[in-house]
Amino acid sequence: MGYHKHAFNVLISNRLGYHRDVPDTRNDKCRDRIYPVALPTASIVICFYNEAFSALLRTIHSVLDRTPNYLLHEIILVDDQSELDDLKEDLDSYIQQHLQKKVKLVRNEKREGLIRGRMIGASHATGGLFAMDRNYFYELGQYDRGMDIWGGENLEISFRIWMCGGQLLIVPCSRVGHIFRKRRPYGSPGGQDTMAHNSLRLAHVWMDDYKEQYFALRPELRNRDYGDISERVAIRKRLQCHSFKWYLDNIYPEMQVSSPHKPQQPVFINKGLKRPKVLQRGRLRNLLADKCLVAQGRPSQKGGAVVVRDCDPQDPEQEWAYDEEHELILAGLLCLDMSEIRSSDPPRLMKCHGSGGSQQWTLGKNNWLYQVSVGQCLAVADPLSIKGYVTMAICDDSRSQQWQLEG
Known part of the structure; x- marks a missing residue:
């Protein structure tokens, strides 16, 4: 029931409680950094709709537990007309008893x-705004009120800030947690494709003739209604914002695009992103079972399990790439990933995030396949079983934990 409602394991969430210790994954230079005392106070806005009660309360307490009191002005919770019973009187009661000093x-x-x-x-x-100065937020037009539910607002505010004289700055030492779900546990009112609606508004207001690139990719949206954008167009005119071509030339020159008047070549080609250098390629063979590590289903299935099966040198779906970031990538698609929250779970295939941790493996010493974040080695659970299950275990000298990457 919990998974059906929220698309993650609510039983585990409930067991974690509202206060949770997390490892400090920052670089050593970040731990030693000293920040000014005289910083502005922040108001943090948390929007939710039918969120799991324990996950919502843990989010709130994470902010309270990890933010110096003199910097946190308030937390504002925005309930977007949730329907779940525990988000009504139970939430009101909890805030009244435990959080009323800081939470609205x-x-x-x-x-x-x-x-x-x-x-x-x-x-x-009534304080500042999380990640952005309050006055600056309002001066630049806030978000587009005509956008619905979610989707596209991150691109819109990015284009608007850069094109209208502002800057977006990266804070390398910041860390933000996020629950990634395999599906959205809720839809949009009326089943509307809000991403398409919002993207159309974005394209018509900010992309100038380059919107033809978008329509070349999504021709079915060319005549679709996207609402009144006159207010947003007026904001762009009032702020004397640059053209989208200026944005591409000056802010994101790595993004090479064809002429806006040639929609027959619509694809934005990002030449600035480079994958880490591959050090080795081949099949991962377990020395005891004499079988190779493969996807249980398809290698493109995000969240899919891995098992050992008979090795096939001709099967491209058995080929792993081991790169300089210590990632193991199956068939050029997904990375071998280990849950840092549920270390008893077997490894799975997930989108490569490039941040090490759950996807950082050491291959070499004693033929171990060592997972850095959990401090354990990959092993075949039962070498004689046809199911081929694998597991994580304390590293030892057993051959069930010995692997070779064979080209």
């Missing part, structure tokens, strides 16, 4: 979505 709860009268929900939260804020 705003309840929307109708479903607004993440984008307008953030704007509603910002309107109730």
Whole structure:
């Protein structure tokens, strides 16, 4: 029931409680950094819709537990007309008893979505704004109120900030956690494709003639209604913003695009991103079972398990690449990943994130396949079983833990 409602294991979430210790994964230079005391206070806006009670409370307490009190002005919760019972009286009661000094709860009268929900939260804020100065946020037009539920607002605010004289800065020492789900546990009112709706508004307001590139990719959207954008166009004119060509030339020159008047070549080609150098390629053979590590299903299935099967030198879906970032990538698609939360779970295939940790493996010494974040080695669970299950175990000298990457 919990997984059906929320698309993650709510039983585990409930067992974790509201206060949770997490490892400090920052670089050593970040741990030693000293920040000024005289910083502005922050108002943090958290929007939610039918969120699991324990996950919501843990998010709130994570902010409270890890933020110096003198910097945190308030947390504003925006309930986007949730339907779950525990997010009504139970939440009110918890805030009243435990959180009333720092937490405000705003309840929307109708479903607004993440984008307008953030704007509603910002309107109730009396401190600064999380990640952006309050006055700057309003001066540049906030979010596009005509966008629905979620999707595209991150690109819109990025284009607008850069094109209209602002900057987006990266804080290398910051760390943000996020629950990635295999599916969205909720839909949009009426089943609307809000991503398409929001992207159309973005394209018509900010991309100039380059919107033809978008329509070449999505021709079915060319005549679709996207609402009134006159207010957004007026904001762009009032702020005397640059053209989209200026954005491409000056802010993102790595993004090579064809002429906006040649939609027959629509694809944006990012030449700036480089994959880490591959050190070895081949099949991962377990020395005891004499079988190779493969996807249980398809190698393109995100979240899929891995097992050992008979080795086939002609099968490209058995080929692993081991790169300089210590990632193991199957068939050029997904990375071997280990849950850092549930270390008892077997490894799985996930999208490569390039951040080490759960996807950082050491291959070599004693033929171990050592997982850095959990400090254990990959092993065949039962070498005689046709199921071919693998598991993580304390490293020892057993051949069930010995692997060779064979070209």
